[in-house]
Amino acid sequence: MQEKPDAADLLATARDVVLRELLPALPSEKALAARMVAAAIALALRQGAAPALTDTPDLAKLAAEIRAGRHDPGLDSHAQVAAFLRDYARARAAVSAPKALG
Template sequence: MREQPEGAALLAIAREVLLRELLPALPEDKAYAARMIANAMGIAERQLREGAGPQEEEHRALAALLQREGGLEELNRELAARIRQGGFDGSEEAWSLLWASTVQRVRESAPKALTAPDWK
């Protein structure tokens, strides 16, 4: 059994201390770097909380769309190449995969941006 709090919670605590206690005491020329670090910590925390599920789901969807197996990075490269060649013009399945992937990435990197009613 792991010590409590777990990794994601530890990152959240450390990020909070950085933003609330350390950032105000930093010279102005160091504040931007501290905010970048806090942002990276927030992304890492959200990725830890989500686990591997989103990547596994993306991998399955890519393999189904491309009708072949391969690594996630490899399949993403092939999808991009085929899109550039017009291979998925008008494809609802490709659009859905890209939309789901975009929403997941925004969930991790900037979740407050998902407040618009169109985001699912």
């Protein structure tokens, strides 16, 4: 059991300070940098909250198998590999680009 505030609470507070207190006080040429810091903190928060991916195959090996045609449509493994790739892409997008998911 972790005491409060935990890392996520501290990051959320830091992001809030950057956006609400520091950004308005910064010169306009520093606004982009402050927004980038806030975006990086938000990504770190999503990454920390994301469930761990389990049963993830060796992605380099899977990519080589796909390039070699071992999971082409019509083969027994096609549906399973396609489902994994869909789920994997959604999980990655939920962290890196949640707006892309709608």
